[in-house]
Amino acid sequence: MEQDRFLLFSSLLNEAQKSIARLKHIKMELYGLGSAHTVCLRILQDHPDGVTKSDLAKLCCVDKAQISRVIADLSQKEYVSVSTPERNYRQKYTLTDQGRRVAEEMTQIILDINRFVSEDIPQEQLDIFYATFNRICEKLNEAEKLF
Numbered sequence: 001m002e003q004d005r006f007l008l009f010s011s012l013l014n015e016a017q018k019s020i021a022r023l024k025h026i027k028m029e030l031y032g033l034g035s036a037h038t039v040c041l042r043i044l045q046d047h048p049d050g051v052t053k054s055d056l057a058k059l060c061c062v063d064k065a066q067i068s069r070v071i072a073d074l075s076q077k078e079y080v081s082v083s084t085p086e087r088n089y090r091q092k093y094t095l096t097d098q099g100r101r102v103a104e105e106m107t108q109i110i111l112d113i114n115r116f117v118s119e120d121i122p123q124e125q126l127d128i129f130y131a132t133f134n135r136i137c138e139k140l141n142e143a144e145k146l147f
Helices: 002-031 036-046 053-060 064-076 097-118 123-146
Strands: 080-082 093-095
Touching (some): 036 053, 036 097, 093 097
């Protein structure tokens, strides 16, 4: 039973990740960006005072090298600006006006997809799902440290 649950969980998680990656790719392609930029733009949108690369890496759950590439892409497209000219780890990145417009459009797309995906699922079930999934993630992080 536990093995079957592990296989089901792993399969469903992989299927969901692939679908999300394809959706992000399709929608981000409109802006000349890839799926890796989606979460970064949303986090920057939620932090108007700016976020450092280190904090972005933690919040996006990716390594610093990938965040550096994403920030470079977003800067080149003038969606992101840096708060200080000197190079250091405390530089904060913020969205430009153009970046805010793109992030707002993305937010609407994300909300539309969320509504479509969860339209026939009662709110109580969604609340339980996210609370449970959050707890599973916490326990998986604990298991990483133990094993």
